Each structure stands twice: as structure tokens, then as C-alpha cells.
Amino acid sequence: MISVPREQFEALEVTVKRLEDENAELRALVKWQAEKIESLMRQLYGTKSEKIKPGELSDSEDFELPANMPDLPEAEPTPKRAKQVGKRENDLSGLPKKRVDCEIPENERICPHCGQTLYFIGINHVCREIVITPAKAHVKESHIHAYACKNIECEEQEGKQTVVTADAPTSLIPGSLASPSLVAYIATQKYMMGMPLYRLEKGFWFDGVNISRQTMSNMLIKCYELYLITIFDLLVKYIKLEVYLHADETTLQVLHEPGRKAQQKSYEWVYRTGAAAKRKIVVYLYTETREAKHPQGFLAEWKGHLHADGYQGYHDLGADIIVVGCWQHVRSKFEESWKQKPEGKRKGSREEAALRYINALFELERQFTDLQSDERLERRLGQSKPIADAFFAWLDGLKNVLPQSKLGVAVTYAKNQRKYLMNIFTDGGVEISNNRCERAVKPFVQGRKAWLFSNTPRGAESSSAMFSIAETAKENGLNPFRYFTFLLEKLPSMTTSDNFEDLLPWSDSVKIACAVGHHDSAG
Numbered sequence: 001m002i003s004v005p006r007e008q009f010e011a012l013e014v015t016v017k018r019l020e021d022e023n024a025e026l027r028a029l030v031k032w033q034a035e036k037i038e039s040l041m042r043q044l045y046g047t048k049s050e051k052i053k054p055g056e057l058s059d060s061e062d063f064e065l066p067a068n069m070p071d072l073p074e075a076e077p078t079p080k081r082a083k084q085v086g087k088r089e090n091d092l093s094g095l096p097k098k099r100v101d102c103e104i105p106e107n108e109r110i111c112p113h114c115g116q117t118l119y120f121i122g123i124n125h126v127c128r129e130i131v132i133t134p135a136k137a138h139v140k141e142s143h144i145h146a147y148a149c150k151n152i153e154c155e156e157q158e159g160k161q162t163v164v165t166a167d168a169p170t171s172l173i174p175g176s177l178a179s180p181s182l183v184a185y186i187a188t189q190k191y192m193m194g195m196p197l198y199r200l201e202k203g204f205w206f207d208g209v210n211i212s213r214q215t216m217s218n219m220l221i222k223c224y225e226l227y228l229i230t231i232f233d234l235l236v237k238y239i240k241l242e243v244y245l246h247a248d249e250t251t252l253q254v255l256h257e258p259g260r261k262a263q264q265k266s267y268e269w270v271y272r273t274g275a276a277a278k279r280k281i282v283v284y285l286y287t288e289t290r291e292a293k294h295p296q297g298f299l300a301e302w303k304g305h306l307h308a309d310g311y312q313g314y315h316d317l318g319a320d321i322i323v324v325g326c327w328q329h330v331r332s333k334f335e336e337s338w339k340q341k342p343e344g345k346r347k348g349s350r351e352e353a354a355l356r357y358i359n360a361l362f363e364l365e366r367q368f369t370d371l372q373s374d375e376r377l378e379r380r381l382g383q384s385k386p387i388a389d390a391f392f393a394w395l396d397g398l399k400n401v402l403p404q405s406k407l408g409v410a411v412t413y414a415k416n417q418r419k420y421l422m423n424i425f426t427d428g429g430v431e432i433s434n435n436r437c438e439r440a441v442k443p444f445v446q447g448r449k450a451w452l453f454s455n456t457p458r459g460a461e462s463s464s465a466m467f468s469i470a471e472t473a474k475e476n477g478l479n480p481f482r483y484f485t486f487l488l489e490k491l492p493s494m495t496t497s498d499n500f501e502d503l504l505p506w507s508d509s510v511k512i513a514c515a516v517g518h519h520d521s522a523g
Contacts, residue, residue, distance in 0.1 A: 094517030184484030224462035244274035246437035325420030328433035337406035377428030
């Protein structure tokens with residue numbers, strides 16, 4: 001046996017321990033890097049849906065569920081959709097109809113057998129097709145007529161001939177070719193259809209209309225500053241009267257902000273009303289930064305429940321605002337970790353356990369949809385809260401979770417948001433997720449992919465107001481083009497003594513004039 005000095009043996013032990021620790025760290029790093037690569041590959045080539053099909057989650061025995069936890073439905077084949085009776089009639093009911101009679105020429109109405117004249121016996125059948133007339137433009141010339149008095153004595157008395165001129169129509173923008181319908185069309189194409197102004201410029205050119213993108217931009221900004229700011233301010237006023245709001249934010253690039261580089265990110269904040277709101281309102285606000293002072297300023301003196309994600313800026317709004325966390329964000333993080341696993345390792349995994357807890361909460365919420373607020377809160381406390389408590393107790397007992405792994409990120413997020421997630425058990429009027437606001441962010445994000453940036457802060461501010469008006473119109477069942485046209489026809493002639501609230505999207509007169517599917521004539 002070889003004798004090793006004690007000092008050398010202790011040094012070898014230290015070296016082995018150090019190498020074992022380094023090996024463990026390297027193995028963890030490799031695992032984390034593999035997860036990142038898998039995640040990036042999934043983003044590039046994998047399915048984009050976050051949905052997990054019923055039955056994909058197994059009945060694992062690695063964790064215990066509360067006794068009153070609902071069973072998730074098993075996967076079933078999607079049934080073939082039954083043909084809807086009368087669907088075509090419903091689809092065409094909102095369109096004007098133009099009748100075309102297909103007749104046999106009179107000189108050909110001869111019986112091919114006996115030569116007698118044929119007579120009309122009725123309609124054999126009706127063929128229908130939808131005909132589209134592309135947008136048409138014409139120049140409206142208002143000729144202002146003048147009238148003079150022929151009485152010579154009147155002219156001698158006044159020292160000049162008396163001339164009376166007819167009233168000229170109110171100009172939308174003095175010295176501009178802008179009309180309510182033109183600006184409404186530009187606004188709808190940009191903010192609803194995601195059409196950049198340079199593409200709209202080209203489309204106009206094909207139709208023989210020469211309007212530059214700069215001119216269109218100036219029209220939008222001027223109409224906001226002269227008229228639509230009044231409607232936007234009223235939307236802001238009324239959204240702050242609600243006690244349940246949703247909030248979210250996304251990035252925006254504004255090229256010419258004073259003192260900032262063009263590459264720096266600016267932000268678009270979105271606030272919207274909840275499911276039980278008296279008025280459906282969506283408000284977009286542009287700011288240069290993501291600092292907490294912006295939601296603090298917008299929600300100053302407001303009291304209520306605010307649905308939001310995990311951004312810290314929403315958590316410092318004062319004692320009068322109760323922040324409600326988003327369980328969908330928690331579910332998405334565990335789903336991301338679950339989906340990156342090989343299919344053979346998903347069954348019985350810790351991610352699957354988390355998803356079964358969270359999915360059970362969402363399943364119960366679907367059952368509570370039609371309940372009144374008080375009854376919904378009672379059912380949540382009796383059925384949902386034990387599941388949420390069990391979920392967090394299960395999280396606290398998890399061992400050997402790498403903090404930087406997908407699972408570690410999901411666990412950390414859920415634990416950090418626990419206080420806000422559990423606020424769904426304080427009021428029956430709040431919702432389990434912030435999906436309502438996520439859906440309101442989506443139109444802006446889709447538009448941003450097309451027009452990429454705003455040129456100036458003025459443009460970003462006017463775009464935010466236009467988005468607010470258009471999305472609020474959609475929420476209230478209005479056609480945004482008709483609503484913009486309606487506003488720009490009414491507002492130029494209104495004074496401060498007029499009731500501007502009659503122009504808001506939930507007004508009965510507005511609903512009649514601007515409803516989706518409404519047509520002014522029968523063709």
C-alpha cells in the first residue's frame with residue numbers, strides 16, 4: 001500500500017471537491033444552454049399556439065390534488081361542423097341588394113315544339129354573388145353663389161351695390177383638400193388594417209389620386225389636434241370612472257424625440273375596461289420611457305382593481321389600487337417549460353403538475369362566467385382558493401430546480417406574483433387573467449409590424465388617440481370608418497356649449513348611424 005502524506009491527501013480532497021462543484025456547474029450550464037437552444041428552435045420552427053389539447057396532461061401520482069379539483073376533460077375527436085341552416089341569408093342580410101332580371105328576349109319566347117308564344121310563369125331560382133366596388137374618389141367643388149340687389153336707390157344709399165353670399169361649408173382643415181371621409185379612410189386603413197402610409201400613397205396613385213404620405217400624416221395630426229382630442233379626452237375621463245381596469249404596455253419606436261436617439265425604445269401603454277364595465281373603452285397612451293411615473297400619473301386619484309402582468313411599475317400605485325395578477329402569464333411560463341421537454345418526458349413532469357393546478361382554476365372560471373359578482377366570489381373561495389393554496393404549497397416544496405432553467409423562471413415568477421395572483425379571491429368582479437388587455441395590445445403590435453415607427457412625438461400622440469377611438473368603436477359594435485366620418489362631420493361646426501358626449505361610441509344616435517353592417521341605402 002502506498003502511503004500518502006496527510007497534507008497531500010487533504011489537498012487532493014479539496015481538488016476533487018472543487019472539480020465536482022465545477023462539473024455540477026458545467027452540467028447545469030449545459031442543461032440551461034440546451035433549454036435555450038430548444039426554446040429558440042421552437043420559436044423558429046415550432047407551433048406558435050400556446051394551447052394544450054385536452055387529454056395531453058396525464059394523471060400523475062407525483063403530487064396530490066385537492067379533493068374538489070375538477071377533472072380535466074379527455075381529448076375527443078373534433079366533431080364535423082354541422083351545416084348551419086340559414087347561414088347564407090344571415091351573412092347577406094346586412095348588404096344592400098341590387099336585382100338583376102335574367103330574361104329571354106321577347107322575340108325568342110317561342111315554344112321549340114309548337115311555335116306558340118311562351119308566357120311568364122315565375123322565377124325559376126335566384127343566383128347570388130357579392131360584388132365589390134373599389135373605393136372611389138371624386139373632387140367635391142362647392143360653388144358659393146352670390147346675389148346682388150338691383151335697386152339703384154339702395155346702391156346710392158349704401159354707396160355700393162348690396163351683395164349677399166350663400167354660406168360656405170365649414171372646412172375641415174383650412175386650405176387643405178381634406179374631407180371627413182378622406183381622413184376617416186386614411187385613419188381606418190392605417191390603424192385598423194395596418195396599412196403604412198407609403199403603401200396607401202401607392203394605392204391612391206393607382207386610382208389616380210395624388211396624395212403624398214406626408215400630406216396624409218399632416219391631415220391625421222391636424223384632425224386630432226383640432227377635433228378628435230375632445231373625444232379622446234372624454235374616453236380618458238370615462239375610463240377612470242370604472243372600478244375594474246386592465247393595463248399592459250408594448251414598445252414603440254419614435255425617430256425624432258428631443259434628446260434621444262432614434263434607436264431608443266419608447267412605449268405604448270394600453271388601458272381598458274373590464275368585463276362588467278358600463279362602457280367599453282380602450283385607451284392608448286404614448287410615452288418616451290417605461291418608468292413607473294407614467295401609470296402613476298394616469299391613475300392618480302383613481303381607485304379600484306387593476307389587472308396587470310408582473311411589471312414592477314404597476315405595483316407602486318398606492319394603497320387605493322389593488323393590483324390583480326395574471327394567471328395566464330403563470331400558465332404560459334409553465335407551458336413553455338413543458339413544451340420544450342421531449343414528448344416522452346412530459347408525462348408526470350413537474351411542469352405538468354403545475355399546469356393541472358392552473359388549468360383547474362381556469363376550468364372553474366368558465367363555470368362561473370354567468371354568475372353575479374357576489375356569487376362568483378363565494379364559489380371562488382369555496383372551490384378555487386383551495387386549489388390555488390395547494391398550488392403554492394406544492395411550489396414551496398419543490399426541490400432541485402435550477403433558477404435559470406425554464407422551470408426555475410416559471411416557479412420564481414409564480415412565487416413573486418403570489419400576492420397579486422391571490423387577489424382574485426378579494427372581489428368577484430375581477431378576472432383570472434389579463435387576456436382582455438393582451439387582445440387590445442395585439443392590433444397595435446400588428447400595425448407596428450407594418451408601419452414600423454412614428455416619425456415625431458406629435459405623430460405618436462395622434463396615433464395613440466386614433467387607436468383609442470377606433471378600438472373603442474369596435475368594442476361598441478361600430479364601424480370605425482363610419483364613426484371617424486361621423487365625428488369629423490359633426491365636430492368642426494360644434495361649439496363649447498354643445499354636448500360632445502352625444503358623440504361618444506355608446507350614444508344611441510351614434511350606434512344607429514355607425515353600426516357595423518349599417519348601409520345608408522338599399523343600393
